[in-house]
Amino acid sequence: MTSTSPEQAPPAVGQTEPSRAKRLRKTPEERRGEIIEAAVRLIGERGYNGVSVQDVADAVGISKQGVLRHVGSKDGMMSMLYREVYNASATPDDFLRSGLPGSTPDDLRYPAYLRFLVRHNATRRMMVQLFTMLEAESFNPGHPLYDEFRNRRDGIWLTHSQYPWRIPPQIGGWKHMRPTVRKAMEVMDGIQIRWLRDPPIDLVEEWAEFEPLLFPSPIWDDYR
Amino acid sequence: MTSTSPEQAPPAVGQTEPSRAKRLRKTPEERRGEIIEAAVRLIGERGYNGVSVQDVADAVGISKQGVLRHVGSKDGMMSMLYREVYNASATPDDFLRSGLPGSTPDDLRYPAYLRFLVRHNATRRMMVQLFTMLEAESFNPGHPLYDEFRNRRDGIWLTHSQYPWRIPPQIGGWKHMRPTVRKAMEVMDGIQIRWLRDPPIDLVEEWAEFEPLLFPSPIWDDYR
DNA sequence: ATCACTAATTACCAAACGGTAACTAACTAC
DNA sequence: GTAGTTAGTTACCGTTTGGTAATTAGTGAT
Numbered sequence: 001m002t003s004t005s006p007e008q009a010p011p012a013v014g015q016t017e018p019s020r021a022k023r024l025r026k027t028p029e030e031r032r033g034e035i036i037e038a039a040v041r042l043i044g045e046r047g048y049n050g051v052s053v054q055d056v057a058d059a060v061g062i063s064k065q066g067v068l069r070h071v072g073s074k075d076g077m078m079s080m081l082y083r084e085v086y087n088a089s090a091t092p093d094d095f096l097r098s099g100l101p102g103s104t105p106d107d108l109r110y111p112a113y114l115r116f117l118v119r120h121n122a123t124r125r126m127m128v129q130l131f132t133m134l135e136a137e138s139f140n141p142g143h144p145l146y147d148e149f150r151n152r153r154d155g156i157w158l159t160h161s162q163y164p165w166r167i168p169p170q171i172g173g174w175k176h177m178r179p180t181v182r183k184a185m186e187v188m189d190g191i192q193i194r195w196l197r198d199p200p201i202d203l204v205e206e207w208a209e210f211e212p213l214l215f216p217s218p219i220w221d222d223y224r
Numbered sequence: 225m226t227s228t229s230p231e232q233a234p235p236a237v238g239q240t241e242p243s244r245a246k247r248l249r250k251t252p253e254e255r256r257g258e259i260i261e262a263a264v265r266l267i268g269e270r271g272y273n274g275v276s277v278q279d280v281a282d283a284v285g286i287s288k289q290g291v292l293r294h295v296g297s298k299d300g301m302m303s304m305l306y307r308e309v310y311n312a313s314a315t316p317d318d319f320l321r322s323g324l325p326g327s328t329p330d331d332l333r334y335p336a337y338l339r340f341l342v343r344h345n346a347t348r349r350m351m352v353q354l355f356t357m358l359e360a361e362s363f364n365p366g367h368p369l370y371d372e373f374r375n376r377r378d379g380i381w382l383t384h385s386q387y388p389w390r391i392p393p394q395i396g397g398w399k400h401m402r403p404t405v406r407k408a409m410e411v412m413d414g415i416q417i418r419w420l421r422d423p424p425i426d427l428v429e430e431w432a433e434f435e436p437l438l439f440p441s442p443i444w445d446d447y448r
Numbered sequence: 449a450t451c452a453c454t455a456a457t458t459a460c461c462a463a464a465c466g467g468t469a470a471c472t473a474a475c476t477a478c
Numbered sequence: 479g480t481a482g483t484t485a486g487t488t489a490c491c492g493t494t495t496g497g498t499a500a501t502t503a504g505t506g507a508t
Contacts, residue, residue, distance in 0.1 A: 025474050025485055045364045049273035064466090066486050074466065083454065129363055136360035139353055139420050140269045146286065150421065182418070182425075183433065189415030193407070196363050201406075209407065213437040249455055249504045276495065288496090290456050298496065 024061075032070050034060045036084050039077060046079065048137055048144070075144040082134070082145050085127060090120035092163045102224065110165045110177070111215045111224040114184055118207040121192065129196050135189070140163035157181060168219045184214055248285075256294050258284045260308050263301060268354035272302065272361055272368070299368040306358070306369050311353060314344035316387045326448065334389045334401070335439045335448040338408055342431040345416065353420050359413070381405060392443045408438055 002214055026034075038059035042051045057064040071077035095113045096101050102112030121128050138149040157178065165174060185209050195203040215224065250258075260282035266275045277298055281288040293363035319327050319337045326336030345352050362373040381402065389398060411434050419427040439448065 001246050023473065023486060028485080031485080047271055047273055047361055047364075049271055050361075050364070054464080060487090063449090063487060065468090065488085068467075069485070085225070133360045133363070135417060136357045137271055137274075138273075140359070142270070151417075179433070182431075186414035186430070187411060188385070188413070188414070189417050190410035193359060193413050194377075194410050197377070205382070206410070209403070247456060247503065253457080255455080277497090278494080286455090287457060289458085289498090292497070293455070 014017070028070065031060070031062075031066075032080075035067055035070055035077070036081060039043050039081050040085070040130050041126055042094060043081070044133055046125050047133050078144040080150075081130075082148050085131060086148075088124075088127065092116050096119075105164065107162060108162075108165050109223055110167060111166075111211060111220065114188075114209065115204075115211070118188065119204055120121040121188075122195075125196070130198060131190070132192060153182075153185070156185070166223060168223050170219050180214060187214065227308060229437070252294065253343060255284075255286075255290075258302075259291055259294055263305055264309070264354050265350055267305070268350050268357055271357050277301070302368040303372075305320060305354075306372050309355060310372075312351070314341050318344075329388065332389050333447055334384075334391060335435060335444065337389075339428075339431065339435070340411075342393060342412065343428055345412075346419075346427040349420070352416050356413070356416060356420060377406075377409070380409070390447060392447050394443050411438065 021042065035056060038056050039051070042055055042059060046126075053067055054064045056077070057067045064081030067077075071080055075175060092108075092113060095116045096105065096108070097103075098116060100112065100116060103116070135144055135149060137143055138145045140146065160181065161174060165177075167174060167177065171177060188207070191201070191206045191210070195201055195206070255365055259280060262280050263275070266279055266283060280290045280301070281291045284291065291301075295304055316332075316337055319340045320329065320332070321327075322340060324336065324340060326333030327340070333391070358369055359369055359373060362369045364370065384405065385398065389401075391398060391401065395401060410429070415427060415430045415434070419425055419430070435448075
């Protein structure tokens with residue numbers, strides 16, 4: 001069927017979108033948004049290699065080449081996606097703007113920020129699933145996001161280091177927090193994996209169980 | 225080059241194995257072992273969708289159809305792999321046979337077993353990477369191992385429940401250990417992810433930092 | 449020696465992959 | 479109106495995908 005009769009091509013064999021609208025032209029920003037949204041869902045579900053450009057195109061409702069026009073190539077789509085995901089994650093700056101307890105510049109508390117982060121992640125399951133999937137996939141040096149994920153941990157530490165966290169004097173300064181920060185990130189990865197698998201646990205609740213282990217009483221009691 | 229001149233086919237374009245041995249016939253067991261070993265490595269690196277049957281065949285040094293003969297289909301290869309990985313994981317039975325402190329039937333200690341498990345995982349990085357990759361990929365209900373991973377947590381709990389662990393009386397019986405077991409699994413997943421990303425941490429050391437958090441003094445001091 | 453068995457092979461197949469090239473048509477500015 | 483820009487399209491291309499069918503050759507039993 002492929003090599004024979006190159007003309008005709010009528011009812012579209014395995015096409016998900018049988019009847020396409022006339023030809024809807026949208027602004028590049030809008031289309032890019034649609035593409036990213038679809039890609040987050042699909043790649044979160046099936047991973048980088050489990051999703052084709054055609055899949056994304058079908059989900060958006062345009063042709064494959066329509067997608068490629070906006071993302072350049074499949075790898076281009078991935079870095080676009082990573083930037084989007086990365087920028088969309090709840091930063092300390094977002095926390096400062098949140099108005100939550102322990103989020104004021106003169107009383108900025110790290111455990112409070114981590115709670116904020118977990119609570120935020122709990123509201124964007126698809127994003128977390130995408131992230132988890134990419135983190136596992138990008139162990140392979142050939143993965144388009146290998147370097148990004150490789151540099152991520154140090155990047156997080158550096159970013160967090162720029163904020164005036166109020167921590168207990170017994171700690172001896174922010175620089176001694178690195179093992180705790182590392183452990184916190186590991187725990188978050190772990191509970192997210194558990195949360196993504198159904199039947200799911202309550203992500204916020206699970207973090208609440210871990211918090212006193214990572215920030216024990218009485219040292220941290222006045223600094224959460 | 226491909227469609228023209230079907231004869232000749234001399235130097236093999238992108239072939240990993242340019243010159244194939246005459247035709248080496250091995251026992252099914254041996255071949256299956258080779259296939260599994262190659263599949264663990266490749267799928268651990270690139271994931272289910274990132275590895276083709278041809279890739280596995282090249283790594284083993286036989287033809288694609290040679291592989292399919294042993295595994296039936298690609299999905300068949302996956303379930304074979306899972307069974308292999310699952311059976312190869314360090315069970316409480318393995319611990320009982322280890323002769324390590326806290327591994328005798330009349331003094332069987334859960335923290336000691338978890339240390340044993342972590343130490344064992346630290347010696348089989350590729351296996352852990354495969355496992356992590358599959359755990360993330362199999363969030364998708366369409367993944368061939370979706371059900372296996374879905375049932376895994378309960379299965380682990382049930383398995384562990386069959387052993388006469390000696391735990392502190394304050395706990396109030398093994399059934400109250402479930403939250404702790406759950407947290408331990410989450411931490412293991414988290415530190416493994418960190419361990420697999422280079423520059424790696426020391427897996428055993430990292431677990432040693434978590435152990436007193438999950439099994440705090442003085443309650444557990446005599447039960448590790 | 450020759451037989452049955454079967455591991456492994458070559459030869460295909462339709463479909464899907466990422467990507468290029470050329471064309472169409474929807475919008476804006478004049 | 480008319481021209482320029484560009485979002486989106488169809489039409490391909492070469493390669494790879496998982497899988498089937500038929501064939502070849504290594505091995506142990508007789």
